[in-house]
Amino acid sequence: MRILISGVALLALASVASAQFVESEPNDTKATANSINCMTAGSTIRGNSTSGSGAGLDYYDINVCAAPLGIYRHRLVITTNGTAGHTGTIRGVTQVGAPVDTAAGIPWDGVVGTPGAFTTDSAVQTSSTATSPARMNQWYGFGKQERFVYRVSGTSTTTADYIATMETLPVTAVDIGNYQPGQIAITTFGQGHTSDTDMWVYDSGFNAIRGYGNDDEAPNAISGGPGTGATLQSFFSRMYAPGTYYLAISNFNLSNNQPSPSDDDFRTGSLLDYPDIVVNTSTTTNVNLTFRITDSSGFTTQVANTKVGAFDINWFKFTVVPEPTSLALLGLGALGLIRRRR
Numbered sequence: 256m257r258i259l260i261s262g263v264a265l266l267a268l269a270s271v272a273s274a275q276f277v278e279s280e281p282n283d284t285k286a287t288a289n290s291i292n293c294m295t296a297g298s299t300i301r302g303n304s305t306s307g308s309g310a311g312l313d314y315y316d317i318n319v320c321a322a323p324l325g326i327y328r329h330r331l332v333i334t335t336n337g338t339a340g341h342t343g344t345i346r347g348v349t350q351v352g353a354p355v356d357t358a359a360g361i362p363w364d365g366v367v368g369t370p371g372a373f374t375t376d377s378a379v380q381t382s383s384t385a386t387s388p389a390r391m392n393q394w395y396g397f398g399k400q401e402r403f404v405y406r407v408s409g410t411s412t413t414t415a416d417y418i419a420t421m422e423t424l425p426v427t428a429v430d431i432g433n434y435q436p437g438q439i440a441i442t443t444f445g446q447g448h449t450s451d452t453d454m455w456v457y458d459s460g461f462n463a464i465r466g467y468g469n470d471d472e473a474p475n476a477i478s479g480g481p482g483t484g485a486t487l488q489s490f491f492s493r494m495y496a497p498g499t500y501y502l503a504i505s506n507f508n509l510s511n512n513q514p515s516p517s518d519d520d521f522r523t524g525s526l527l528d529y530p531d532i533v534v535n536t537s538t539t540t541n542v543n544l545t546f547r548i549t550d551s552s553g554f555t556t557q558v559a560n561t562k563v564g565a566f567d568i569n570w571f572k573f574t575v576v577p578e579p580t581s582l583a584l585l586g587l588g589a590l591g592l593i594r595r596r597r
Contacts, residue, residue, distance in 0.1 A: 273297030273421075278313055285346060285376050285404055288314035295320040296423040300331075303416050304341060304409030313407045314346075322398035324461065326426040326501075326570055331405060333382065333390040337415020343392045345527070345534055346404040347379040348372065350514055352522030360479035361438060361492045367466050368514035370526050377525040378406075379510050380536045386565040393566035394534045395426070395503070397461035401532040428501055428570035431558050436575050437551030440492035441502065444472055444482045446557065448543035451487035453509035455533070459499040463513045463530070467493050470507065471520035478518045489546075491518065495575045502571040505535040505562055506542045538565040548573065 273295055282289045291300065294317055302313045319329065333341045349371035358364035371377075382390045394403065407417060443452040455468035472482040472490035480490035487507065503509065508524055511533040515522040527534065542562040549555040560569050 273299075276300045276315075278302030278315075281310075282314050283310050283312045285314055285316075285373065288316040288404060291315050291317045293318060293320040294421050296421055298421045300405075300407075300419040301416055302407060302419075303414075304407055305411055305413055307342070307408040307410065311409060315405045315407075316402070317405050318400055318402045319396055321400045324398050326428060326461070327396050327398060328393065328424045328426050329396060330388075330391045330393045330422040331419045332388050332422060333407065333417050333419050335413065335415050335417045338412045339384075339390070340410045340413045341390060341417045342408050343382040343390060343419065344378045344406045344408075345380040345392050345394060346406055347377050347510065347525045347527045349375045349377050350523050350526050353515065353517040356473070356477050356517040359476055363466065363478075363491070363493065363516060363518045365466065366517040368522050370512070370514055373528060379508075379525045379527060380534045380566065383538045383565070386538055391566075394532050395568055395570075396532050399461070399531040402529040403532050404528055426570055428572040429558075429560075430572045431548065431556060433574045433576050434495070434548065434550035434554065435552045435578050436495055436497055438492050439495045439551065439575070440480070440490065440549045441469075441546060442472070442480060442488070442490040443504075443544065443546045444480065444486060444488045444490050446545040446547055448545060449486070449488070450543050451507040452489045452504065452544060452546070453507050453535075454489050454491075454502060454504040454546070455509060455511060455513065456493070457501040457503065459501075461501065461531070463511050463533070464493075465513060466516040467491070468509075468513065468516065469519050470509075470515065470524065473518050473520040484520050491516070497575050497577055499572065499574050502573065503533055503568050504544050504546060504560070504571070505568045506537050506539060506544065508536040509568065510534050510536065533568060535562075535566045535568050540564055540567075544569060550575075552578070
């Protein structure tokens, strides 16, 4: 996975001054979370927590500063001058799974699950001492002022203040070429590994497309895919019009605010509270995520890739374009229209 730091993006990010935010009680629940507006690289949150429950919980409803449209990897890293032991979590909600797809095979029936109430308060991603840096939470945004709920908890020994510092890196998606419009299938099944994968497709404006994702492949009778539904790998086939698309892929679990489609074999994963943000929940590293993409003409590309770091998501860009004969017919039609107007 390539991470490219764009000079334009860095200048834009640097133009927004970092700020220091201080915890204010009470902020022990999602409903009473401290509002933090316009966090940017270098911004910090300072607070104090000596418990993992009740009044010891510190909730923050964070809004990230705007940036040029693109993909950004953000982190909040917890440090302290005292005894280490704080835990950061990105919060979300539960999901009521959709009924199993009623339209056999391809195409999908268009049904998705239902997000739980804001008050369900589910831990989506939890920091770890095993990551580098330790005690970090990581997410991806698109410069669209993404919002999320962040929580810090402590223990009886964490009496010194904690500081959570934000870091940001722009990311460039890997271009995997052009494909014809119509049904396009993306799968990790049968690609030389058994990794538990998870993926979602975004449009040219980095909006998660409703139902265009998959965690676990369903049996062929439901998904139309090559598997039996017995694996934890991914397969989904969807209709694509001409345009630019982005694929986010990682190992289980990848979470945004989009409920799972009915042709996913796992439909009850936790969701984020707000749009324009996506996270991976796994600290496992060096995971084989090789996938295959096949368009409506049967053209196929296998894309080798590896999840290198904890909480990483790999990003790919593909373009759907009409086949040359369609373009030629469009050209002839336009020429005929010009002649008629003369």
